[in-house]
Amino acid sequence: MSVDGWNTVLVLGGTRSGKSEFAESLVSDAPVVRYVATAPEGDPQDTEWAARLAAHRARRPGSWTTEETAGDPRRLADVIAAAEPNETLLVDDLGGWVTVLLDPAHQPADDTETIAELATAVRGCLARLVLVSPEVGLSLVPTTPVGRAFTDALGATNRAVADACDAVVLVIAGQPAWLKAPDAAVTAAPAATAPVAAPPAVNGAAPEPTPELVDFSAAADPAAAPPLPVETATDWTAPTTALPMVATGLVIQPGMDLPMPDEYAGPQAVERLATLDVPGAGLGVLDRLVGFAAATQGTVTPAAWNSVRVLLLNGDHEGGAAAGTRPGESARRAGQARAGRGALARLAAECGASLQVVDAVTAGPMEHEPALTGEQVESALRYGWRLAEEAAEAGVQLLVLAACGAGTEAAAAAVLAATAGAEPPAVLGRVVTENGEIDDAAWMRRCAAVRDALHRTRTSPRGAKEVLAELGGGDVAIATGVLLGATARRIPVMLDGPVGVAAGLVSRDLAGQARHWCLLADHGGDPAVKLAADILGLTPLLDLRLDLGEGANALVALPMLRSVLALAAALPTHPSLGGGDVPGEDADGDEPDFAEPEPAGPGPTSTEPQEPDFAEPEPAGPGPASTEPEEQPASGPRAG
Incomplete structure (x- = not known):
């Protein structure tokens, strides 16, 4: 993650604003990410909702793992609190978490206390944590009791989590605007970043000195x-x-x-x-x-x-x-x-x-x-x-x-x-x-x-x-x-x-x-x-x-x-294997600059190889019927 100065960040944005894509870009360089899905599966007949969930799943790399918390909204705080320092968590999103929290199946419950527990877990989280949440406070007040309850609960959640996070960013039309930045500047991480030798300062502290x-x-x-x-x-x-x-x-x-x-x-x-x-x-x-x-x-x-x-x-x-x-x-x-x-x-x-x-x-x-x-x-x-x-x-x-x-x-x-x-x-x-x-x-x-x-x-x-x-x-x-x-x-x-x-x-x-x-x-x-x-x-x-x-x-x-x-x-291939200097040629491939020596005396007119001037000795005793030489096994470092 090419980000500086934060350990936890809240990414806000409206519907189709690009907030989830931006949040995913912040952790794109992490080798393993625990993706915490908070939204329920929904109505099986709602194909449009199923398509949205499928699109989210398709964007996740194969190295990511997915964890569902829709069954119990209180478990989200436990997952965040138990995360190790070497882990990276992406929670998407708090809107779905509030929906499950207000579900009648989980009532009666103290919603305010549950939100406070989540904020406490975020504040003490040791892992790198990115949370995504919809910002719904810019529209009219809903006309239904359920809508007003959702807006109030989500607004309270966003405020509590934003206060607990190191940084908060609002994504509008795909453009991030940092509402709460740490001491060092925070920038979005591209899909692939080239390593650099000297990382910048973090949390206002000077970079770690390199030995002489x-x-x-x-x-x-x-x-x-x-x-x-x-x-x-x-x-x-x-x-x-x-x-x-x-x-x-x-x-x-x-x-x-x-x-x-x-x-x-x-x-x-x-x-x-x-x-x-x-x-x-x-x-x-x-x-x-x-x-x-x-x-x-x-x-x-x-x-x-x-x-x-x-x-x-x-x-x-x-x-x-x-x-x-x-x-x-x-x-x-x-x-x-x-x-x-x-x-x-x-x-x-x-x-x-x-x-x-x-x-x-x-x-x-x-x-x-x-x-x-x-x-x-x-x-x-x-x-x-x-x-x-x-x-x-x-x-x-x-x-x-x-x-x-x-x-x-x-x-x-x-x-x-x-x-x-x-x-x-x-x-x-x-x-x-x-x-x-x-x-x-x-x-x-x-x-x-x-x-x-x-x-x-x-x-x-x-x-x-x-x-x-x-x-x-x-x-x-x-x-x-x-x-x-x-x-x-x-x-x-x-x-x-x-x-x-x-x-x-x-x-x-x-x-x-x-x-x-x-x-x-x-x-x-x-x-x-x-x-x-x-x-x-x-x-x-x-x-x-x-x-x-x-x-x-x-x-x-x-x-x-x-x-x-x-x-x-540096060594060339052996000449017998087609490399190096070829016998009968100069290094540049020309014919050698010398003449064939004349024979010292009379000899055969043919240049074909002649039979040797000696006879095969007779064996001293009984031996094999054939006088052909037996085939010997190959030897030497280059045999075979």
């Missing part, structure tokens, strides 16, 4: 990159309603329908590798890389990723999850990256990649309390989505997820245990001190924290947002938003470490397509990464067992992956 970008794409020496100022704390942890909506208006919720990679380009690209002019057996297991790049780029000859951005997520976890970690270590790592120092920044400079340090809110001790609130989860998901949107607008072709927070390994193990039923000790890696020694006591404290957190949440739902709130923390939530946003913009993401794979596991409930845009260069020997990769269907391309920090391992492999893609795209 350290761009090494043109720097040969990472030390030459100017140090950047330390960023101030971001306000992404503010309530959802105070944050900019994603530019596309998309509400992040379970079951989103995001794009998939090209299902034909990948296999065709791998088949093409068998025809290339290479002297050896080919690319080996790296043919999977070519297939992945081809599918995500939609071509059988994928290009190497030239524009790469690394997102370093810096978010600590309190409690036992961070046992064995020196306080302030993650902040020091993040500061190094901002200044262009440290392993990650130097490798990014070598690869010509840009680096963006993203600060996440510190997660609470999961063994005692939820890591995040529900509002923080919503905000973190949208924040990650926005980072992916901005990368897409900047022309980034590949995102690399990295993390440096304290306690990320334990949080990832808790997510893996909650979503896949893994045993925490089996997926929680050993704790290694700065001196290279194994700290078993710290490892046991981490295991105990994960165990206690799982026990505390044993009766909690295991949905994506619930897992992020209870166990995941800010870094995993932002990483999940990045995966979803990158999937929506068709950008592949290279995972490297526990945070990335934990985000991949969580994203399955929100959009199952996200995992198909993920690439895993190496599991690094981490048990959580290995198990999560198996669950996600990600096969590591390498087995280097590097441990340079999350994100740095991927950058070590990136130059080789680029080389493989460049080689696969």
Whole structure:
């Protein structure tokens, strides 16, 4: 929804004014809409009324769901009050609701109290809510008691709901006129809007600041990159309603329908590798890389990723999850990256990649309390989505997820245990001190924290947002938003470490397509990464067992992956298969500039091939009756 500054809006208008179409346009970009129909079916003999209802149904996309409240007008307030923050509701219309409310079948009743309950539900609604209602106060006073009762009740309803809504618009002859606008300007949403990088302010608040970008794409020496100022704390942890909506208006919720990679380009690209002019057996297991790049780029000859951005997520976890970690270590790592120092920044400079340090809110001790609130989860998901949107607008072709927070390994193990039923000790890696020694006591404290957190949440739902709130923390939530946003913009993401794979596991409930845009260069020997990769269907391309920090391992492999893609795209087809240079011709297709050598002595006048000057040796003993050579099976990398 390309609207700014409102969470609930009332759309008024006369008969055939276009109010319903305008209301539908406000939610046209939402992937799923709950359409709340209030009008009764009416007389079966009234074909004109049936046609009106059929026209309304025909306009609704197939992804919308319809809910009827005509049976009980009081249920409308319950539906609105129970709506989740990630939902979008369209109520059409309040005129039908008042008609049912005044129906004798629902009398005697306190109509005034019922209208007040509806207004209270609208005022406290957490979902995006659009209500449609006819404006009948401009005509003469009806001459019948029923007509006057309807006009009075509808007028009272419109006034109460308009007071409870953030915005009110009157549609006249298809033209909207905003009677009550929020602080920011509100505009109608077209049927399809192009995403933009920087959403405008909402509710009078400044847009959420984007982290500074350290761009090494043109720097040969990472030390030459100017140090950047330390960023101030971001306000992404503010309530959802105070944050900019994603530019596309998309509400992040379970079951989103995001794009998939090209299902034909990948296999065709791998088949093409068998025809290339290479002297050896080919690319080996790296043919999977070519297939992945081809599918995500939609071509059988994928290009190497030239524009790469690394997102370093810096978010600590309190409690036992961070046992064995020196306080302030993650902040020091993040500061190094901002200044262009440290392993990650130097490798990014070598690869010509840009680096963006993203600060996440510190997660609470999961063994005692939820890591995040529900509002923080919503905000973190949208924040990650926005980072992916901005990368897409900047022309980034590949995102690399990295993390440096304290306690990320334990949080990832808790997510893996909650979503896949893994045993925490089996997926929680050993704790290694700065001196290279194994700290078993710290490892046991981490295991105990994960165990206690799982026990505390044993009766909690295991949905994506619930897992992020209870166990995941800010870094995993932002990483999940990045995966979803990158999937929506068709950008592949290279995972490297526990945070990335934990985000991949969580994203399955929100959009199952996200995992198909993920690439895993190496599991690094981490048990959580290995198990999560198996669950996600990600096969590591390498087995280097590097441990340079999350994100740095991927950058070590990136130059080789680029080389493989460049080689696969540039090599011609083998001459035996009709490609490359043809024997007997120059590169330009002309006849060769040389003469046939003369024989050294007398020889046959014919140039036909002659029989060899030797006789077939007689077998030393009994053998097959035929001396014809037996047909041998084909062999070699190009056999068949």
